[in-house]
Amino acid sequence: MADGENPSVTRFREYLRIKTVQPNPDYESCKKWLLNQAKDIGLTSQVFEYVKGKPIILLTWTGRDPELPAILLNSHTDVVPVFEDKWSCDPFEAYKRENGDIIARGAQDMKCVGTSYLEAIRCLKDQDKQPCRTIHLSYVPDEEIGGHDGMKLFVKSEDFKKLNIGFALDEGIACPHNALKVFYGERTTWWIDVITRGNTGHGSQFINDTAVSKLHRIINKLLSFRESQEMQLEIGRDRSGRKYTLGNVTSINLTILQAGAQYNIIPQEAKAGFDIRISPDVNLKDFKELLEKLIKSESDTTLEYVHYHGDNSCTPLDDSNVWWVTFRDFCDVRNISIEPEIFPAATDSRYLREFGIPALGVSYIKNTPVLLHDHDERINENLFLEGIEFYTDLITHLANIQTI
Numbered sequence: 527m528a529d530g531e532n533p534s535v536t537r538f539r540e541y542l543r544i545k546t547v548q549p550n551p552d553y554e555s556c557k558k559w560l561l562n563q564a565k566d567i568g569l570t571s572q573v574f575e576y577v578k579g580k581p582i583i584l585l586t587w588t589g590r591d592p593e594l595p596a597i598l599l600n601s602h603t604d605v606v607p608v609f610e611d612k613w614s615c616d617p618f619e620a621y622k623r624e625n626g627d628i629i630a631r632g633a634q635d636m637k638c639v640g641t642s643y644l645e646a647i648r649c650l651k652d653q654d655k656q657p658c659r660t661i662h663l664s665y666v667p668d669e670e671i672g673g674h675d676g677m678k679l680f681v682k683s684e685d686f687k688k689l690n691i692g693f694a695l696d697e698g699i700a701c702p703h704n705a706l707k708v709f710y711g712e713r714t715t716w717w718i719d720v721i722t723r724g725n726t727g728h729g730s731q732f733i734n735d736t737a738v739s740k741l742h743r744i745i746n747k748l749l750s751f752r753e754s755q756e757m758q759l760e761i762g763r764d765r766s767g768r769k770y771t772l773g774n775v776t777s778i779n780l781t782i783l784q785a786g787a788q789y790n791i792i793p794q795e796a797k798a799g800f801d802i803r804i805s806p807d808v809n810l811k812d813f814k815e816l817l818e819k820l821i822k823s824e825s826d827t828t829l830e831y832v833h834y835h836g837d838n839s840c841t842p843l844d845d846s847n848v849w850w851v852t853f854r855d856f857c858d859v860r861n862i863s864i865e866p867e868i869f870p871a872a873t874d875s876r877y878l879r880e881f882g883i884p885a886l887g888v889s890y891i892k893n894t895p896v897l898l899h900d901h902d903e904r905i906n907e908n909l910f911l912e913g914i915e916f917y918t919d920l921i922t923h924l925a926n927i928q929t930i
């Protein structure tokens with residue numbers, strides 16, 4: 527432990543030092559560390575390994591009434607790669623500046639949250655405050671690359687069904703001002719490849735119906751849709767008069783382009799890859815039909831879904847949802863300003879919501895720049911400690927709801 531350092535901070539920095547960085551995360555060390563924490567705190571543990579080398583670690587504190595639906599505190603264990611030369615220090619050293627800023631990959635996304643859950647439970651256990659409901663802490667792999675070998679398999683498993691989860695907390699994003707972002711849904715992510723085929727020949731000729739001319743027309747149509755959505759983001763207001771955020775619009779970005787082998791040969795095939803994020807206000811079936819109609823407008827052209835998700839369920843934010851009401855009132859009483867939003871990208875919450883589990887994404891990171899996936903990702907130790915108190919109280923409230 528560093529001199530005089532709060533032990534919760536020391537443990538957080540230990541977790542940050544485990545190199546669970548994609549594409550070769552050290553899940554083994556991570557598993558050992560988490561199981562050790564569980565032992566220290568007095569939680570039972572299970573490890574599910576649906577894909578070899580990709581463990582899901584589940585820690586459990588059984589409630590006084592284990593028949594009631596349980597609470598799930600979810601976090602992912604992997605982190606995204608770094609451009610080391612752009613960092614002011616080693617991203618896996620968890621260096622602490624004089625002002626208490628802890629710099630590390632995963633400091634915001636989302637090892638601060640994963641450790642805060644543990645520290646909150648440690649605190650409640652120390653005080654012998656066993657709640658009514660059982661609390662499960664899940665530490666899942668591979669969220670950063672789609673969660674296919676992690677949460678996606680977990681929610682479909684018998685092991686998960688047995689847990690009888692009633693509500694889940696998961697990750698959010700930092701907020702630069704004095705408020706917490708709370709995510710109740712997310713835009714649906716589709717990654718698509720559009721592949722066109724056409725006439726080929728010598729590069730000096732005016733050849734018709736080439737793969738590139740077809741692709742060009744499709745790109746133009748998709749990018750003009752992009753422009754209209756960008757405009758909507760600028761001027762749009764929701765039903766309550768609030769300015770649109772990314773969650774209210776659909777974005778399309780051309781992120782991959784491939785064609786050609788030699789300068790003087792017209793390519794016979796061309797490919798464009800698009801990253802599409804569809805607002806939950808959009809009907810997915812209609813949008814799919816629209817996309818497929820566009821593809822059909824060009825001959826010998828195909829569409830491949832590289833990443834597809836067919837569900838855009840959101841967690842209701844109304845009085846019918848006791849979990850939400852408890853969360854909202856909890857923040858209200860503590861004067862914590864919250865900003866409910868649609869997550870612009872994809873998190874593991876989509877698998878939980880698809881399964882019918884209400885989930886809120888919230889990371890206790892206020893007054894801090896959004897640095898997830900960025901260089902010098904950081905969180906201040908005092909804010910991290912404040913977060914532990916927040917989760918300790920919040921978990922107590924949620925796990926003692928008795929009405930459902």
Ligand SMILES: CSCC[C@H](NC(C)=O)C(=O)O
Pocket residue numbers: 669670671672673715833871872873
């Ligand atoms: C479709 S899996 C990719 C997941 C990733 N999540 C985040 C939060 O960056 C994304 O939205 O691109």
Ligand SMILES: [Zn+2]
Pocket residue numbers: 602635636669697
């Ligand atoms: Zn994350």
Ligand SMILES: [Zn+2]
Pocket residue numbers: 606635670898899
């Ligand atoms: Zn991430």
